[in-house]
Amino acid sequence: MEVATFLVQCLNALQYGLLLFLVASGLTLIFGIMGVINLAHGSFYMIGAYMAYALAPMFGGSFMVTLLAGLVLAIVLGYLLEWGFVSYLYQRDHLQQVLMTYGLILVFEELRSILVGNDVHGVAMPPFLAGSIALGDLMQYPVYRLAISGVCLAVAAGLYLVIARTRLGMMVRAGSTNREMVQSLGINIKFLYRLVFAAGVALAAFAGMIAAPVSSVYPGMGAQVLIICFVVVVIGGIGSVRGAFLAAILVGIVDTFGKVLFPEIAGIAVYLLMAAILLWKPEGLFRQG
């Protein structure tokens, strides 16, 4: 592989990894802070993408406004879902959580089918990002993909700042280590959990929305992203946003170069990576934090 091609493939890997991070960060926060396995997390990604498609005509096709509206809706959805459904899962064991959220996936998929149908849809990119820039004379790279990577990096930085440097982040971190202690210190843990869950949903939906112009909107998209996200979270360490970041980049690299260099085992490569890391570090790369 020539240097130019190699560098472009690195860019591809990074972009894929960063988008994965956005979805996986929500999952790891929910997992780590609230101890809830949520199989329906992929569905939030799908909901985000479908919102980008369905809401666009309402705002005259303005992508930015649609994004904002979708974000607000996602937060509301997350809030309501936690209040009405997820809060019943805390007392239950992992198996019951797995199964109840599996039932939730089916419900979401069918609701989507009833409300929006089963067709494949495209979402228009915002015009100011729709161009491509030339990478030497090899090929052109879509500006929008670079923009996605930039946004994901910004969100990652934002998440880090909130969790590591703010009081809210401190409460979140404390709540994940010792729920009862935090409650006895007078912090409203229920509200905290609701917030974290809503944030997780919003992150996944946001990822779906910004990915929609490049990935097209179709029924199976939630399931596809879900499994990979679990791999990312497990490799990175449950509850660790830092870990999810590193793991997402790793998965992006393994997946991209696997497809190019070893197409036969490309599908297995990511799982081999996960198995290898778990055997070396059974709790993932990083502990909580």
Place this chain on the structure above:
Amino acid sequence: MQKTRLFTALAAAAVLALPAGDALAQAGKLKVGFMLPYTGTYAALGAAIENGFRLYVNEQGGKLGGREIEYVNVDDESQPAKGADNVNILIKRDKVDVVVGTVHSGVAMAMAKVVKETGTLLVIPNAGAVAITGPMCAPNIFRTSFSNWQPGYAMGVVAAEKGYKKVMTITWKYAAGAESVGGFKEGFEKGGGKVIKDLTVPFPNVEFQALLTEIAAAKPDAVYTFFAGGGAVKFVKDYAAAGLNKTVPLYGAGFLTDGTLKAQGDAAQGLLTTLHYGDGLPVAKDKSFRAAYQAAYKMPPDVYAVGGYDAAQLLGIGLVAVKGDFSKKADLYKAMGAAKIDSPRGAFTLGKNHNPVQDLYLRKAEGLENKVIGVAVKALADPGHGCTM
């Protein structure tokens, strides 16, 4: 408690009522069982097929060969793993006379295997698996759509005529993709070209960036592809975004641009594809078909609706020949095999392997239509390797 009692009662009722379902069968009516995707990515295609079939039957006054038609349906969810079970629901529980389906080739193969054992008549309105009219062919299995090989071969011939020498192919790693690419290779290399590399993406993955970079690095004369549905939308858009549509021309089997042009937008304009149907056909039957379909269903028909419509036509021709006597199986199959179908795509006949022998059109994507600009190959028959009929 009330809840558990209600649940138990419902469960008991369900179990007891199950065998009673088939007592509803009536004499005189011919039962057609649709096994189509009513959920999932292909749901719109399943709906179009059923619409097309029903349109033809309604045009004949609800009867084929003097027999009134009643319908049953089963959702195959495009899952090959459940194919055998689902088709058995139609054949053994609902006791249908004819099975019509489906879209996904893997499911169709499962159906073909079962009907070979039970002897039930199967008419396939879409699934293009080559094996069904190849090694798995049978007197009671008919197809009114195409085989995956046909559009590929036709495009291969076109590409060779255009003078290309080195072409790369890219598709999903599954039977339909492999068969389409195989057809292309045969047509292209017969015309003096060479396929330098076959790229594949695991099905139904849609991350193409890495392979698009490969294509850009290799700089072939052209690229041939087979994708459908969501994958087709994404691929065409990604191809354009990478600037490849200006440097390496893209060709595909018709499904690349069928039903996807709106989602693909500018990226698909000007794309050349081959298929047995298209827009702007100078065929009188097509004009009347489109008008009737639009009036009945408030939306334009597509190639899938044509497959369903022609499936009903084929069945109708056979039933007329045996004057509605469905028990005369040998005569029925003979009549169907010899049928000349007046299809919206143009008239076609069936080969010995019961696959359509038809014109493959070359189409160009213009606006929201795939305009037919010529005939790629006339009266193309699938070779039916391995079929012993």
Place this chain on the structure above:
Amino acid sequence: MGTIGINSPRFVLPLAALVLLALFPLVSTGFYLGFVNKVMILAIFALSLELLVGMAGLVSLGHAAFFGIAAYATLLLSPEYAAANFFWLLPATVACAAAYAVVVGALCLRTRGVYFIMVTLAFAQMAYYVFHDTPLGGGTDGIYLNVKPVVALFGITLIDIGRPLTFYYVVLASLAGVFLFLAVLLRSRFGRTLVGIKSNEQRMRAAGFATFPYKLAAFTLAGALAGLAGFLVAVKDGFVNPEMLSWHESGAVLLMLILGGIGRLGGAVLGAFAFALLQLFFQWDVVFGDFSRHWQLMLGGTIILSVALMPNGLIGLPAQWRARRSRAGEADARG
């Protein structure tokens, strides 16, 4: 919890079920015979997972891998146009499943809790992609069995499993055999050690038990039994497909367990029947008309409700009902 029948021999219910299933062919048509046959095979699959989840307390989200591997092995080891012999094919396919189980178990059992769930899923996905992406099987479209195996010794066919009715009784016998085997295993020292590990592993270790070999043995045995189910389904349908190893399949069998009730062998069998019937029921357009297209919505809702309201599954309903009645009775007495 933990009502695994150590103290009382619950023979009546399983025996009654066995008799019912044995008499079923007398009242059913071809379709339902095949349907119940399939469900019995799924019941064996569910029983194998019950050993893991219910007895040993190991929640695996990758159990379908062993089911699928045995099914593929059945097809890949059979000659293309001749019949294989049942007596070596069955042990060979079960051995394949068990081999993968011992390797996966050895690696996965080093992790715990939710990590264990995820690693089992990962290994199942690996096996899935091996069949999905490589030319080993037929890729996504699967492969077909052309000739069913024969049950023959020294050239004489003992049982013709090509006939649906005969095969039905072979499957019924297998189900009864597996049920009996697990019931005996439960009462054995091995079984009771497993139960002890499930309730408190640290205490078992303190008592001097090396827990890892027991867990590994349970994992391998569960994989082997799932392999038996896989072999039977491959012979019945004559067709295998990578989706048999998907996480949907692993999720479905877990669902069967929780529907029926975890911790009881009868629960696994009941759950398998309940799940299959529910799916069939919700897709029945005679009852639901056009809405039957959205049967997954009803199934999803039912799953959520049943997990929420029936934590002990269907088989635990009588006990749940009795407990509520007695509590109501107490309240009245205190009244």
